[in-house]
Amino acid sequence: MTTSRTRATAVAGLTATALAASVPAVASAAPGVSTEGGLGRYYSQHLTWKTCTLGPDDEVGRGLDEAGARCADVTVPLDYARPGGRTIKIAISRLAASDRAHRIGTMVLNGGGPGPAIDMPPYMRDLMGAAGPRYDLIGMDPRSLGRSATIDCGWPSATWIRSAGETRRSFQRSVRFARDLAARCARTNGAELPYISTRNIARDMDVVRGALGERKVSYNGGSYGTYLGAVYATMFPGRLDRTVLDSSVDPRSWGPSLLAGTEDANDHALADWAAWAAKRDAEYGLGGTRAEVLAEVRAIVDASARRPLKVGRHRVDDSLVPVVLFDYLGDDEDAARAVLAEAVRVFGEAAAERPAQPGKDLDEELAFLTDGDESLYGSGQSAIICGDAAARRDPESYWRDIQRHRAASPVFAPLTRGVNPCAFWPGGPREPLTEVGGRLPALMVAATGDTRTIYASSRALHGLLPGSRMITLEGANVHAPYQRGYKNDCVTGQVNAYLLTGRLPARDLTCAPQG
Numbered sequence: 001m002t003t004s005r006t007r008a009t010a011v012a013g014l015t016a017t018a019l020a021a022s023v024p025a026v027a028s029a030a031p032g033v034s035t036e037g038g039l040g041r042y043y044s045q046h047l048t049w050k051t052c053t054l055g056p057d058d059e060v061g062r063g064l065d066e067a068g069a070r071c072a073d074v075t076v077p078l079d080y081a082r083p084g085g086r087t088i089k090i091a092i093s094r095l096a097a098s099d100r101a102h103r104i105g106t107m108v109l110n111g112g113g114p115g116p117a118i119d120m121p122p123y124m125r126d127l128m129g130a131a132g133p134r135y136d137l138i139g140m141d142p143r144s145l146g147r148s149a150t151i152d153c154g155w156p157s158a159t160w161i162r163s164a165g166e167t168r169r170s171f172q173r174s175v176r177f178a179r180d181l182a183a184r185c186a187r188t189n190g191a192e193l194p195y196i197s198t199r200n201i202a203r204d205m206d207v208v209r210g211a212l213g214e215r216k217v218s219y220n221g222g223s224y225g226t227y228l229g230a231v232y233a234t235m236f237p238g239r240l241d242r243t244v245l246d247s248s249v250d251p252r253s254w255g256p257s258l259l260a261g262t263e264d265a266n267d268h269a270l271a272d273w274a275a276w277a278a279k280r281d282a283e284y285g286l287g288g289t290r291a292e293v294l295a296e297v298r299a300i301v302d303a304s305a306r307r308p309l310k311v312g313r314h315r316v317d318d319s320l321v322p323v324v325l326f327d328y329l330g331d332d333e334d335a336a337r338a339v340l341a342e343a344v345r346v347f348g349e350a351a352a353e354r355p356a357q358p359g360k361d362l363d364e365e366l367a368f369l370t371d372g373d374e375s376l377y378g379s380g381q382s383a384i385i386c387g388d389a390a391a392r393r394d395p396e397s398y399w400r401d402i403q404r405h406r407a408a409s410p411v412f413a414p415l416t417r418g419v420n421p422c423a424f425w426p427g428g429p430r431e432p433l434t435e436v437g438g439r440l441p442a443l444m445v446a447a448t449g450d451t452r453t454i455y456a457s458s459r460a461l462h463g464l465l466p467g468s469r470m471i472t473l474e475g476a477n478v479h480a481p482y483q484r485g486y487k488n489d490c491v492t493g494q495v496n497a498y499l500l501t502g503r504l505p506a507r508d509l510t511c512a513p514q515g
Contacts, residue, residue, distance in 0.1 A: 038083040043210030047072040052093055052118075054147075060119045067122035069095040069139075074211050076143075076204045078195050090204050091147030092140045095121035099133040104502075105241055106136040106214050108205060111483055112223025112247075114384045115377065116146030124220065127485055127492070131499035135218065140208060142201045142228075144192075144380035151192060151383050153185035155375035158368045160382045161259075161326075164402055164418035165318035166305035171402070174319060175395045175419050182386075182424035185379060194430050196380075197387040198254075202232040209239060218499075222246040222480035223453055226444075227254055230436045230461060242502055243442035244495055245468075247453045247480040250460035251436040255389030256422035260401075263409035263416055265454045269329040269477035270297070270411070272449075276334075277341045284341045286348065296348060297325070301411060303351035311350050312358045314366040321347060322415045324365060329451045331484065332477040382421050389433055391422035398423070437464050443498045443505075444470040445491060449477035469504045471495070475513045488514045 052071040053061035064071065073089040097103040109120040121137035128135070141148040160181055164171040185193060205228070209217050218241045221229040226248040233240050249258070274293035277286050287293040303309065305318035316324075324347075328340035343362045350356035358366060368374060392398070398419040405413035442465060446458030455472075462470045471494050478486050482495050490511035498504060 039077075039080070039207070042076055042083070042207045045075055045211050047074065047211055049094070063122065064093050064095075064119065067095060067125075068098075069093045069121055071118070074204070074208050076207050078149075078192070080200060080203050088143060088149035089147075090140065090143060090149070090208065091118055092138055092208060093118045093121055094139075095125060095137045097134055097136050102134050103136070104131070104134045104499075105216070105218055106138060106209075106212055107218040107220055107242075108138045108140060108208070110140070110142075110219075110221040110225030110228055112221070112225045112480060114142055114145060114224045114228075114381050116141045117225075118146055124483075127483070127496075128499055129492070129496040131496050134500070136212075138208065138212070138217075140205065142380075142384065143204055144196045144383045145377070146380075148204075149192070150376050151185070151189045151196065151380045152376035153181065153188050153379040154372065155181055155184060155378055156372045157181075157370060157378060158372070158374035159323075159378040160421050161323055161415070162319045162418065163322040163415040164398070165414060166301065167318075168399075170305065170318055171399055171414075171418075177319075178419045178421045179424045181378075181382070182421040182426070185383065185421070186426040189379075189383070190426055193383055193387065193425075194427060195387075196383040197429065197431065198228055198231050198384060199235065199388075199431055199434060201228060201384070202235050205232055206236050206239065215239075216241040218242040220244045220246070220483070220499075222483040224249060226453070226461065227251055229442075230440075230465070231434045233440045233442075233465075234434050234436050234438055237438055240440065240442075242499055243440060244445070244482065244499070245442050245461070246445045246482045247450050248444060248446065248458040248461040249453050250457040251434065251464065252460065253457070254433065256385055256391035256420055257417070258385070259416040261416070262451060262454055263405060263412045265449060265451045265477075266326060266329055266412045266416075267409055269332065269449060269451050270294070270325065272332065272477055273329065273337055273340060276337050277344075280341065284345050286341065286344060297344060297411065300344065300347045300351045304347075309347060309350035309356070310353075311346060311356050311366065312363060314358070314363075314370060316347070316350070316366065320366070320369055322411050323369060324362075325411065326415060326451075327365060329477065330479040331486070332449070333487065382425075386422035386425040387429055389422075390428050391420070391425065393423055395419055395423065436461070439467045440465045441467040441504055442469075443495060444468055445473065445480075445482045445495065446470060447473040447476040447478045447481050449475065450479050451477060452479040470508045471505075472508070472510045473513075474510055490514070 049070040052064035071093045077083045078086040110117045118139040118141045120139040125132035144151040164174045226245040275290040277293045281288045304321045308315035308317040339361045401417045448455045
């Protein structure tokens with residue numbers, strides 16, 4: 001689960017001429033696709049591949065084109081119960097295998113969020129080592145996100161995640177914020193909302209598989225992408241080949257309260273970061289001990305509750321400071337920790353009522369949290385989560401939950417257990433959650449200090465998928481270590497060996513931290 005729009009990826013610099021010739025203009029239908037239910041025409045559709053750039057400011061499309069990828073739109077029904085009714089377009093990209101003589105197959109990618117994934121193929125090819133050139137890599141924007149039937153509710157923020165803050169007044173402010181976000185979506189996209197769900201995204205994914213002419217596809221999913229992959233495997237058994245699930249969601253706890261229970265992991269990660277920052281007190285001035293750094297964080301949160309901090313062009317109150325901390329605790333490598341230390345240093349200046357100018361990273365983060373320029377990100381993300389599972393409707397139940405956990409986790413409990421737009425979402429889910437299960441010989445990756453999908457979540461999914469194997473990365477506070485490109489040769493080597501050979505480890509494995 002991510003709150004920030006910034007993926008830990010970068011478009012690889014492959015040339016367009018190297019791969020363009022290997023992408024055919026059309027793809028044939030998958031052999032043996034059933035026409036039952038009126039869906040045959042979707043599975044048998046021909047795809048027209050084209051350049052990915054949509055305009056002069058389209059950096060994602062330009063990066064895909066430069067890497068040699070091509071893009072296509074796949075037609076799917078808005079409502080799978082009425083395949084003859086309204087249709088929508090699902091946007092995909094394909095980076096064709098450059099080693100055609102040893103091509104393994106097609107792999108669908110999802111990087112979590114829920115968020116767009118069309119940009120992923122060039123970056124993932126680079127991560128996959130020798131296996132990368134042997135796959136056709138498919139990035140698919142899930143319905144409601146990116147280029148796929150986008151939902152944009154006109155939000156004043158790009159995300160629905162806010163802390164309930166320090167006081168009853170700030171909690172009431174968070175309730176009004178969540179209610180307003182839901183109302184905006186009901187007004188602007190009410191007709192589409194009932195059909196946005198992970199189950200329908202899984203159905204879209206199977207249509208993509210058929211339209212690509214594949215009996216099976218491989219799959220590489222991180223965070224929310226593990227839930228999508230598990231739902232797809234359950235709904236369409238036998239259609240996944242080599243499967244990687246990186247930092248897994250427990251499907252039994254998926255829904256509007258998905259962050260509840262992550263407090264301990266975030267508190268531990270914050271304490272580990274504080275110890276790191278204390279060793280660099282000369283650089284950041286946050287304190288010479290872990291306790292002093294944590295006290296500085298606490299003082300900043302308190303100050304932001306009294307009055308919003310003036311941070312350059314932004315005003316940052318106690319609903320936002322914890323979100324910034326939460327966002328920056330997804331990676332414990334030095335570069336990521338330095339970004340958090342600089343952010344806290346700037347917040348400290350603002351709390352002391354001194355001039356505080358954010359650097360590039362913090363300025364972009366605060367703009368994402370407070371500007372409406374990218375409201376479509378949070379709009380689509382919330383549409384999926386709220387469309388999957390119902391939320392508690394009584395705001396007071398959230399207040400009571402926060403109060404029960406505030407003493408144990410004063411910074412994060414008001415964030416992870418706060419109210420969100422799903423509490424006010426129009427209507428309810430059209431289908432129950434998928435009961436994930438069944439044999440799936442997947443390779444799973446999990447870090448013991450994951451702050452988003454905590455280690456217990458990965459273990460839970462592992463138990464639901466007989467035949468899976470899990471690689472545990474010990475002692476790392478990192479989310480989605482494989483897809484993030486986290487520096488650990490053990491994890492990367494094991495995953496890439498599996499993708500290359502198709503052979504799972506004989507047993508679960510443990511990887512030690514890498515200095």
